[in-house]
Amino acid sequence: MMTRRARVAQRLRERAVEGLMFLAAVSSVAVTAGIVGILVYESLPFFRQVSLREFLTEPLWTPLFADPRFGILPLVTGTLVTSAIALLVAVPVGTVTAIYLSEYAPSRVRETVKPILELLTAVPTVVFGYFALLVVTPWLQVIVPDLPGFNMLSPGIIIGIMIVPYVSSISEDAMRAVPMHIREGSYAMGATRMQTALRVVVPSALSGIAAAYVLGVSRAIGETMVVAIAAGQQPHLTWNPMEPAATITAFIVQVSLGDLPHGSIGYQSIFAAGLTLLVMTLAFNVAGHLLRRRFRQAY
Amino acid sequence: MTEIRTLIRRRKRMDGLFMAAGVATTFVGLVVLGTLIADLVASGAGRLTWSFLTSFPSRFAAQAGILAAWVGTALVMLITMAAAVPLGVAAGIYLEEYAPRTWLTDLIEINIANLAGVPSIIYGLMALGLFVYQLRLGFSILTGGLTLALLVLPIVIMATREAIRAIPASIREAAYALGATKWQMVRDHVLPYAAGGIATGVIIAMSRAIGETAPLITVGALAFIAFLPPAPWQAHFPFVSFEWLWAPFTVLPIQLFNWVSRPDPAFRQNAAAAGIVLIAMTLAMNALAIWLRARARRRVKW
Numbered sequence: 306m307m308t309r310r311a312r313v314a315q316r317l318r319e320r321a322v323e324g325l326m327f328l329a330a331v332s333s334v335a336v337t338a339g340i341v342g343i344l345v346y347e348s349l350p351f352f353r354q355v356s357l358r359e360f361l362t363e364p365l366w367t368p369l370f371a372d373p374r375f376g377i378l379p380l381v382t383g384t385l386v387t388s389a390i391a392l393l394v395a396v397p398v399g400t401v402t403a404i405y406l407s408e409y410a411p412s413r414v415r416e417t418v419k420p421i422l423e424l425l426t427a428v429p430t431v432v433f434g435y436f437a438l439l440v441v442t443p444w445l446q447v448i449v450p451d452l453p454g455f456n457m458l459s460p461g462i463i464i465g466i467m468i469v470p471y472v473s474s475i476s477e478d479a480m481r482a483v484p485m486h487i488r489e490g491s492y493a494m495g496a497t498r499m500q501t502a503l504r505v506v507v508p509s510a511l512s513g514i515a516a517a518y519v520l521g522v523s524r525a526i527g528e529t530m531v532v533a534i535a536a537g538q539q540p541h542l543t544w545n546p547m548e549p550a551a552t553i554t555a556f557i558v559q560v561s562l563g564d565l566p567h568g569s570i571g572y573q574s575i576f577a578a579g580l581t582l583l584v585m586t587l588a589f590n591v592a593g594h595l596l597r598r599r600f601r602q603a604y
Numbered sequence: 605m606t607e608i609r610t611l612i613r614r615r616k617r618m619d620g621l622f623m624a625a626g627v628a629t630t631f632v633g634l635v636v637l638g639t640l641i642a643d644l645v646a647s648g649a650g651r652l653t654w655s656f657l658t659s660f661p662s663r664f665a666a667q668a669g670i671l672a673a674w675v676g677t678a679l680v681m682l683i684t685m686a687a688a689v690p691l692g693v694a695a696g697i698y699l700e701e702y703a704p705r706t707w708l709t710d711l712i713e714i715n716i717a718n719l720a721g722v723p724s725i726i727y728g729l730m731a732l733g734l735f736v737y738q739l740r741l742g743f744s745i746l747t748g749g750l751t752l753a754l755l756v757l758p759i760v761i762m763a764t765r766e767a768i769r770a771i772p773a774s775i776r777e778a779a780y781a782l783g784a785t786k787w788q789m790v791r792d793h794v795l796p797y798a799a800g801g802i803a804t805g806v807i808i809a810m811s812r813a814i815g816e817t818a819p820l821i822t823v824g825a826l827a828f829i830a831f832l833p834p835a836p837w838q839a840h841f842p843f844v845s846f847e848w849l850w851a852p853f854t855v856l857p858i859q860l861f862n863w864v865s866r867p868d869p870a871f872r873q874n875a876a877a878a879g880i881v882l883i884a885m886t887l888a889m890n891a892l893a894i895w896l897r898a899r900a901r902r903r904v905k906w
Contacts, residue, residue, distance in 0.1 A: 333712060336757065406626075428640070
């Protein structure tokens with residue numbers, strides 16, 4: 306029999322273990338708090354010197370120049386253009402791949418192809434940056450001879466390829482969750498597989514497919530190394546993908562590579578840029594959440 | 605009647621074309637991956653010699669190597685694992701086995717899902733403000749390792765939860781029936797059965813951390829390190845030394861980034877060779893994880 310003391314000790318141990326594990330779980334909330342807290346704390350002094358109006362409307366971003374200008378717009382357009390190109394690649398390729406894997410491919414093919422596609426997400430992004438700058442850009446220059454060595458097109462395409470597995474994998478899961486009898490109803494009306502896929506399965510799975518696109522957008526706007534290597538690092542207000550430009554992420558990398566004293570306006574500007582990036586990611590996620598609610602179907 | 609026949613034939617042809625398009629798009633990713641590897645091997649395999657692995661960086665491309673980079677990568681990964689695995693596994697166990705259904709638990713779950721979508725460079729900025737300046741850990745191996753640990757924490761937590769969820773309730777009931785306490789049940793049954801799944805998740809998390817570049821740039825990893833961190837052992841008492849935690853560092857992807865950004869084409873070969881090393885490590889880790897998962901699925905039948 307256990308003595309009274311041993312029982313008390315055991316109960317204490319149980320409580321201590323549970324307490325420690327609870328702390329570990331709460332630490333993930335602390336990480337979020339830390340992210341928001343640090344970004345706001347470090348960019349507050351920035352916004353004391355730069356008005357929100359200048360930050361959002363000024364067309365120049367030259368925080369390290371002798372005559373500094375602090376308009377975030379050039380970085381935002383760079384981010385949006387590269388992300389838009391990436392989506393133009395990833396959405397069609399990823400969706401059609403998902404339809405093929407879910408509706409056409411035999412299960413052996415699906416079980417083999419899916420993990421191989423997911424290997425694409427394992428390749429370090431810096432390697433994709435190398436590929437965009439030294440392989441894809443020279444190829445594109447064969448087609449478009451006056452394309453500059455740094456441009457937004459090539460990294461945009463490569464980011465698109467990188468996020469295909471995110472889009473296809475999640476869309477495919479959503480399509481496979483559509484119950485079989487709905488497909489059978491469509492086949493019974495004489496529809497082909499393509500008609501069934503496009504007019505019945507895809508609309509029914511739209512909520513899940515939208516979630517896949519949102520994840521793709523988040524990945525694309527947060528992608529750093531590919532654009533830092535292959536898009537050039539000059540902030541430049543343009544919507545033309547053939548031109549070089551800097552994204553928010555590329556700017557943060559460029560400044561971090563230099564030697565900036567803690568507390569200088571340049572140091573603060575990367576936190577202001579990071580806060581902008583976080584807000585953009587959050588905005589797209591909220592929009593995606595609303596979209597999903599709008600399209601949700603229950604069976 | 606013939607009209608219907610042509611209609612059906614046209615529809616069937618469309619169906620076939622669509623299927624061909626599906627096969628083609630499925631191969632796009634695979635073709636890019638193949639081309640990427642082929643180009644790396646073609647441009648970099650010649651530089652992949654023993655002296656490349658055992659030399660410090662240099663301004664002469666032909667003499668430069670990745671010694672400081674891979675030692676840095678190994679040490680940073682050590683810290684990342686030491687921090688992320690206990691924290692992530694404990695959080696996963698708590699959420700699956702202990703957590704009551706309260707708003708706090710919901711908050712933690714939503715939060716973990718959202719953290720997985722935060723861009724990695726944001727973690728770098730947070731680490732710069734928090735670890736480097738608030739906690740004064742400096743631009744050190746310790747800072748780099750902790751930064752990546754926070755980045756991969758959601759992956760470890762989610763893998764742990766998934767592995768635990770696959771264990772049937774009957775196992776737990778059997779342990780309780782024999783008088784085990786909750787912690788004894790978790791320690792002696794849940795953890796051993798979930799170990800395979802957790803290990804798979806940890807490997808995936810580490811392969812992600814090995815390739816991360818951006819968050820380490822913001823916490824001041826340098827590209828030109830011509831020395832190794834102090835050794836973790838010493839001749840006098842207490843024989844182990846933690847000096848290396850505070851050493852400045854570089855890692856493989858940052859070395860690669862530095863070489864890619866140089867205009868001199870001779871460095872391109874070095875970049876490609878470093879790329880081969882990096883991609884070989886990450887692909888091997890992922891292949892190992894896929895194999896482990898497939899084996900576990902085949903062997904374990906509850």
